[in-house]
Amino acid sequence: MSATDSVIQIADEGSVKKITFTQKSIIDETVIHQIGKDIIGVIDSMAKPKVLISFGGVDHLSSAALGVLITCHNRVRVKDGQLYLSDIPKPIFEIFKITKLNKMFQIVDTSDAALKNFK
Secondary structure, three states: OOHHHHOEEEEEEOOEEEEEEOOOEEOOHHHHHHHHHHHHHHHHOOOOOEEEEEOOOOOEEOHHHHHHHHHHHHHHHHOOOEEEEEOOOHHHHHHHHHOOHHHOOEEEOOHHHHHHHOO
């Protein structure tokens, strides 16, 4: 495939799939589309998904990326799963607050804290 293969890393943390980004800027439409496909693939592969998306090291996030996150949230909810977002830098968290997405998503400060919240 292309360089988009390395945009996210998926790790098993017990029964939780932890997704981290390998790029600081998540703004390219092609990359965002691939990220969406990859994360949806992870969600669809689980009967009752438990997914943690960590934004550690991400400096820029486009509105299209927010759309992908909403799609992922809805997909997890339909399957009665859990989705947590963690390690969100303050400038990006401000975008979540402005768009009121901080009320939609389960957001915690760190990946470790998020892993403790899964049931």
